[in-house]
Amino acid sequence: MKDNRSLVLNNTLNSDITISNNSLHFSSVKVSNDGNYQCVATNLFGPNTSPKYQLLVNYGPKSVNISGPVSVVIGSVITATLKCSADSRPTSEYGWKFNNQSVLGTGPMMSVIASLENAGDYTCVAKNPVTNISMSKTISLDVTGHSPAPPFQSRVGLILTALLALSLCI
Known part of the structure; x- marks a missing residue:
């Protein structure tokens, strides 16, 4: 039976x-x-x-998916969260790479600070610890907008502009 x-x-x-x-x-x-x-x-x-x-039949990963934004605008969010999932038994172990080089971390979720330097390709590698099979998925994260100037620099620029305007009036 x-x-x-x-x-x-x-x-x-x-x-x-x-x-x-x-x-x-x-x-x-x-x-x-x-x-x-x-x-x-x-x-x-x-x-x-x-x-x-x-x-219990161990298998996979059969497929890997990344959910989350593919584009963020600086200032609209502080971080973008990417989530990786894989069809696997037992549950896969996850690792993340940035631009196919540096290892960012482990776990199914990755938080990325919304900055121009963090635009690029994010790869999730899912590995089944029993079958020893690995599979990966890559998405491109596009970051647009301007990085805000540090508060000190913007205040100094404003003061210098005001002084220049005043000196031209005299």
Whole structure:
């Protein structure tokens, strides 16, 4: 039985499963084979069902996706948050790269300060720790606008402009 139902071995879903010497054999394990299996033995006194055996099929990552903005305007936000996800069992471990060089950090989320220096390609690498398979996805983050001048510089510029205007009037 699989998942409390009789296991039908002559259909397309279970075409890679056979029974031999009271054992279940998988010629090619698929994600659809994941589930709880039980053996049912029947004799003159009736059926006897074994305890459940949970088969977990580890896989992936099959696909990697990055969600978040692809464009930010300086001043409209302070940081842009990128989130990486992957279809994988067990859950993938995540790492981030900037412009395919420097490693920025680990984890499924990356916060990027909205500045011109941070415009570029962000790559998320998802790695399944059991299957040892890695897959990556890259997005380009476009940052537009002007970086605000530091407060001291803008005040000095304003004062110098006012002094120049006053000196021209005299």
